[in-house]
Amino acid sequence: MSKKREKEPDLKGTLYSVGFLGIFILVTWFMAFYLFIDRF
Amino acid sequence: MTTIAEKTKDLVRVDKRDGKLALAHIYVAFIALAIGGLCGLLQTLVRSGTFTLPWGIGYYQILTIHGVLLGLILTTYFIFGFQIAVVSRTSGTLTDKQRLLGWIGFWTMTIGTTASSIMILLNEASVLYTFYAPLQAHWIFYAGLALVIVGTWIGGAGLISKYVEWRKANPGQPSPLLTFMVVVNLAMWIICSLGVAVEVLFQLLPWSLGWVDKVDVLLSRTLFWYFGHPLVYFWLLPAYMVWYAIIPKIIGGKIFSDSLARLSFMLFLLFSIPVGFHHQLTEPGISSFWKFLQVVLTLMVVIPSLLTAFSMFATFEIRGRALGGKGVLGWFKELPWGDARFFAPFVGMVAFIPAGAGGIINASHQMNQLIHNTIWVTGHFHLTVATTVLLTFFGAAYWLIPHLTGRVFTKQMNRLAIIQTIVWAFGMSIMSGAMHIVGLFGAPRRSDFSTYGGSAQATEWIPYQIAQAVGGTILFIGIVLILYIVANLIWFAPKGETEFPVAEVSEHAEKTPMALENWKIWLTICIALILFAYTVPVIEIIQNAPPGSIGYKLW
Numbered sequence: 001m002s003k004k005r006e007k008e009p010d011l012k013g014t015l016y017s018v019g020f021l022g023i024f025i026l027v028t029w030f031m032a033f034y035l036f037i038d039r040f
Numbered sequence: 041m042t043t044i045a046e047k048t049k050d051l052v053r054v055d056k057r058d059g060k061l062a063l064a065h066i067y068v069a070f071i072a073l074a075i076g077g078l079c080g081l082l083q084t085l086v087r088s089g090t091f092t093l094p095w096g097i098g099y100y101q102i103l104t105i106h107g108v109l110l111g112l113i114l115t116t117y118f119i120f121g122f123q124i125a126v127v128s129r130t131s132g133t134l135t136d137k138q139r140l141l142g143w144i145g146f147w148t149m150t151i152g153t154t155a156s157s158i159m160i161l162l163n164e165a166s167v168l169y170t171f172y173a174p175l176q177a178h179w180i181f182y183a184g185l186a187l188v189i190v191g192t193w194i195g196g197a198g199l200i201s202k203y204v205e206w207r208k209a210n211p212g213q214p215s216p217l218l219t220f221m222v223v224v225n226l227a228m229w230i231i232c233s234l235g236v237a238v239e240v241l242f243q244l245l246p247w248s249l250g251w252v253d254k255v256d257v258l259l260s261r262t263l264f265w266y267f268g269h270p271l272v273y274f275w276l277l278p279a280y281m282v283w284y285a286i287i288p289k290i291i292g293g294k295i296f297s298d299s300l301a302r303l304s305f306m307l308f309l310l311f312s313i314p315v316g317f318h319h320q321l322t323e324p325g326i327s328s329f330w331k332f333l334q335v336v337l338t339l340m341v342v343i344p345s346l347l348t349a350f351s352m353f354a355t356f357e358i359r360g361r362a363l364g365g366k367g368v369l370g371w372f373k374e375l376p377w378g379d380a381r382f383f384a385p386f387v388g389m390v391a392f393i394p395a396g397a398g399g400i401i402n403a404s405h406q407m408n409q410l411i412h413n414t415i416w417v418t419g420h421f422h423l424t425v426a427t428t429v430l431l432t433f434f435g436a437a438y439w440l441i442p443h444l445t446g447r448v449f450t451k452q453m454n455r456l457a458i459i460q461t462i463v464w465a466f467g468m469s470i471m472s473g474a475m476h477i478v479g480l481f482g483a484p485r486r487s488d489f490s491t492y493g494g495s496a497q498a499t500e501w502i503p504y505q506i507a508q509a510v511g512g513t514i515l516f517i518g519i520v521l522i523l524y525i526v527a528n529l530i531w532f533a534p535k536g537e538t539e540f541p542v543a544e545v546s547e548h549a550e551k552t553p554m555a556l557e558n559w560k561i562w563l564t565i566c567i568a569l570i571l572f573a574y575t576v577p578v579i580e581i582i583q584n585a586p587p588g589s590i591g592y593k594l595w
């Protein structure tokens with residue numbers, strides 16, 4: 001609706017937060033994955 | 041420009057008669073929490089090896105009470121109470137007929153709950169909340185659960201009819217966001233509960249009544265999990281309703297995007313149902329191709345989940361910056377940490393980070409062997425349902441109950457609610473953390489205390505079981521606190537008006553496309569995906585069925 005580009009909200013913190021989330025998921029997944037490879 | 045319109049809106053009250061119906065559901069939910077919570081405490085004490093149940097009560101009997109009352113009854117009743125209030129608030133007071141359907145649904149569910157509970161108490165149904173065949177309960181237990189499901193269909197029909205009425209009265213307009221979300225959740229619920237209804241009506245009831253003597257175990261489990269996974273999303277979506285459409289109002293912000301919220305709900309509808317095999321990954325009798333396919337569909341929920349995470353962070357950041365937060369993360373400090381209506385759901389969101397990561401591990405096909413049937417799984421869903429969902433429901437109860445009872449949530453109660461949240465998070469971190477770790481060491485779930493004949497491996501588990509009892513005791517204090525707060529909000533808090541917060545959409549958001557409300561498209565895709573994922577494997581299960589099993593009563 002808003003045509004004013006300069007009014008775009010600053011979402012840098014959101015970017016970092018979602019990035020952290022993604023990294024957390026990947027790290028825990030790979031920890032479980034190597035445990036799996038070790039055992040089976 | 042907004043003040044008068046907003047002020048009048050803020051005070052929009054749920055009609056007294058609708059409020060009564062919603063409250064009836066919420067009362068049953070908290071009674072279930074009280075009894076189920078006590079059983080949870082007893083379970084952890086038994087499993088620590090320091091306590092034996094008196095009067096010949098069996099471990100699996102209390103575990104069945106715990107699972108049924110908390111997993112099935114508390115959740116369903118709270119959700120229906122909440123959804124009734126939300127629809128009445130956002131689409132207008134229910135008609136007499138819609139409300140009557142609500143009451144018929146309530147009493148059908150309640151008769152069913154009572155019947156099933158009596159059979160568990162009589163020790164005729166210690167089959168746990170998943171009631172897997174070939175364990176065989178008394179037929180009244182199954183009939184009771186069937187009534188609960190039928191009751192939800194009746195009550196759900198009342199709410200859906202309100203939505204239809206609203207759409208007819210407002211052609212070409214997107215429906216109120218919260219009502220839309222309720223209808224998505226109900227659509228998912230009705231489609232998935234058909235599976236468990238078929239299981240109960242055509243398999244378990246005839247078998248427990250003795251009309252047939254054998255049951256196809258794999259088929260029954262498949263029908264159960266066709267229902268069982270959407271069930272967990274049925275718990276979660278009302279929490280998302282609070283996050284998307286209510287929390288922004290509580291923190292003084294706006295909904296980041298109406299379209300994004302609707303899209304993510306539709307994606308949950310699509311990707312929550314054709315995925316039940318991820319609970320049956322170790323099951324012989326289902327070919328690995330179909331397991332793999334359902335694993336892929338399962339992992340699709342990562343998309344709407346991350347959309348939700350993004351949307352929540354964005355809502356918080358925009359609000360925190362408007363309040364003067366600077367730098368990359370300075371906005372975080374500005375959020376209303378002292379408000380339990382925000383704080384409890386927020387802690388629930390935080391718990392969803394490890395919960396979601398754990399869920400992806402569980403669903404990763406062969407990797408499921410790492411955790412299958414270990415107490416890791418119990419640790420996992422005590423984060424999802426017993427923390428994320430429940431803390432969000434508690435946060436909603438802090439305004440919903442006083443709104444409906446015409447009372448106020450006092451400063452003292454707010455402080456107690458903050459303490460409750462911290463106690464819950466602390467107790468759960470200990471209990472769930474210990475469950476996750478010892479689950480990776482192979483400790484089984486659903487098992488009474490045992491030293492397994494003095495096995496060295498089982499000896500390693502005991503310290504973690506003691507940790508679970510410590511966490512469980514702290515959690516039980518949390519249960520006492522929430523019951524005290526709820527009792528206060530029902531009977532003792534000072535009289536007054538409490539706001540039912542409903543957020544508005546940000547002025548930056550795009551206009552909501554009507555395609556998101558085109559049920560023909562979405563239901564067609566939904567059913568096509570279900571048929572795609574289930575038709576062939578179910579035919580294979582039936583064609584290659586081994587001789588069925590007679591019933592067993594092992595308790």
Ligand code: HEM
Nearest residue numbers: 080081083084107110111168169426485486487512515516
């Ligand atoms: C005082 C708080 C609680 C404690 C101490 C507790 C403890 C436990 C324990 C120790 C088990 C596993 C026992 C076993 O596998 O042998 C369990 C299972 C379970 N809990 Fe909880 N819990 C609590 C609250 C909740 C809540 C609030 C919910 C749901 C909203 C819940 C839902 C379940 C379910 C569905 C099971 C699975 C039962 C089964 O495997 O058949 N619990 N709980």
Ligand SMILES: [Cu+2]
Nearest residue numbers: 268269318319
């Ligand atoms: Cu699942």
